[in-house]
Amino acid sequence: MSAAPDTAAEAPRPRPAPTPAPAPVPAPASATAGPGAGEDRKLPLLALLALATAVFVxxxxxxLPAGxxxxxSGDLGVGExxxxxxxxxxxxxTALTAIPLAAATAGWRRKRLLLxxxxxxxxxxTVTAVSSAYGLTMAARFVAGVAAGLAWALLAGYARGLAPERLRGRALAVAxxxxPVALSLGVPAGTYLGKVTDWRVSFLVMTGLTVLLLGWIAAAVPDLPGRRSGERPPMLRALRVPGVPAxxxxTLVFVLAHTVLYAYVAAFLGDLGMGDSTDxxxxxxxxxxxxxxWIVGAAIHRRLRLLTVAGTLLVAAAAALLGLLAGHPVFVYLxxxxxxxxxxxxPTLLQTAAGEAGGAQADSAQAMLVTLWNVAMAAGGVLGGVLLDTAGSGSFPWTLVALLVPVLAVVLRSRAHGFPARRAGGAA
Known part of the structure; x- marks a missing residue:
């Protein structure tokens, strides 16, 4: 899961954000002169669906490896x-390249960068699908992460820049x-396909989908300009903006907690005797x-703080349920x-919070959010592997609960900035 700023798009005053994890940004006047201008226009759905497919990929x-x-591990000759x-x-x-790539490619035209x-x-x-060597597979996965650093550096802002200002939040939601489609359909479908055929087939299908997507983007997605050099603010300045550090x-701790379990969910379920039910x-x-x-999209402009608190509590409750009653399959599904x-x-909540807290530094805040998101995913993979080796998969749920306690505390304390009790144009 991996979130990302676009250095070319324009940000509304409070800024909406993606569903996912990655990130919109405030934009220069050049972006408004393109397809995003004109308040009487409708959403460019064909283009936005192409961007949604890019987000899916x-x-x-x-x-995908989670399932x-x-x-x-069997084919590559290594442990889980x-x-x-x-x-x-x-x-x-992604973590190592998102910010430098965002800076280095800020002046690129958006369509060229996305392609x-x-x-x-x-x-x-493709390399992941055909590789039988663990080292080569890891190299291919690193390259995929670099590609993600490029993609997350522009997708959210690109979507916003294609829509009139009054519809930018909706454009982000579509893109x-x-x-969620990747989580709800893609990973289960890829897991099932890998189970009935071969795990490599799942990655080859991804390649085929991406090739089709390249043609779709070339044919249906309007281009947007990059930023001019004078429009690129220093990245770290956003850390001095109230609310951004919170x-x-x-972001860092919540994503870390989620990844500890999600990256090893197949191993966790296998230890419960439910390995065949992973998909x-x-x-x-x-x-x-x-x-x-859907709920967040409908209520985020009025209830960002409440929704963030509720999300934290729900994930903590799920982890506690797995820690206490995972021996019963019905409770695993619950x-x-x-x-x-x-x-x-x-992802939508955190990116919206970062964009609104960042204000004029929203693009920098979003770039750091994307970087920390992926740092947390990397750390979650490492921490989960260590826990699996030393304490067993049964330690995963309680690790989640322990990590979510400070998350909840920071959200609750950030009433003035970050997760404010009152937001412009809305409620808590």
Whole structure:
């Protein structure tokens, strides 16, 4: 899951954000002169759906190994904790490159940059599918993470820049719907496909989808200009803006907690004797995530703080349920529902919070959010692997609960900035 700023798009005054994890930004006047101008225009749905598919490819490439770890580890000749590092190295590639790539490509035209990123996914997924060497697979996954750094540096802002100002929040919701679809349909479908055929087939299907997407983007997505050099603010200045550090802390720890379990969910379920049901559990989780996205999309402008608190509590409740009653399959499925309901809207909530707290520094705040998001995913893969080796998968739920306590505390304390009790044009 992997979130991202666009250096070219224009930000409303409070800024909406994606469904996922990645990030919009305030934009220069040049962006308003393009397809995003004209308040009487409707949403460019064909273009936004292409961007949603790009988000889907990015998110699914990142999370697909979660349902395929046992098969991947067997073929690559490593243990499941080592196979789990395919998630870690992907996130590391994004974390290390998101900010420098955002800066280096800020002046690129958006369409060229998006096509470059998608071509990177096609190449990396193909190598992953055909590789029998663990080192080569890890290298391909790192390259996929770098491609994600490019993609997340522009997707959310690109979507906003294609829509009139009054519809930018809705445009983001459409484009970022690729994340919950990846979780609700993509990962379960990829897991099932890997189970009935071969895990490599799942990655080859991703390559085929990406090749089709390249043609779709070329034909249907309008271009937008990049930023001029004088319009690129220093990245770290956003840390001095009240509320931004709180949002970044919540992002780091919440994503870390989620990834500890999600990256090793196949191993966790296998230890419960439910390994054959991994695809179904992920489907339930993903379907609940879609419901969460819908609820957040409908209420975020009025209830960002309340929704963030509720999401944190729901994920913590799911973890506690897994820790106490995971021996009963019905409670595992119930926990998957609570987990999905809590987590599904979190990327949108955090990116919206970062954008609004950042104000004039929203693009910098979003760039740091994307970086920390992926640092947390990388750290979650490492921490989950260590826990699996030393304490067993039964330690995952309680690790989540422990990590979510400070998350909840920071959200509750950030009443004035970050997660304010009162927001412009809305309520808590």
């Amino acid at each position: 990015t998110s699914l490439t990142e999370t 395929l770890l046992p098969a991947m 904790p080592a196979a789990g590092q395919t998630v870690t190295v992907y996130a590391l590639g 470059t990123a998608m071509a990177g996914f096609a190449a990396a997924n 970022m719907a690729g994340i 949002v970044l802390f919540v 179904l559990v992920l489907l339930v989780f993903g379907a609940a995530s879609l419901v969460s996205i 926990a998957a529902v609570l987990w999905g309901l809590g987590w599904g809207g979190v």
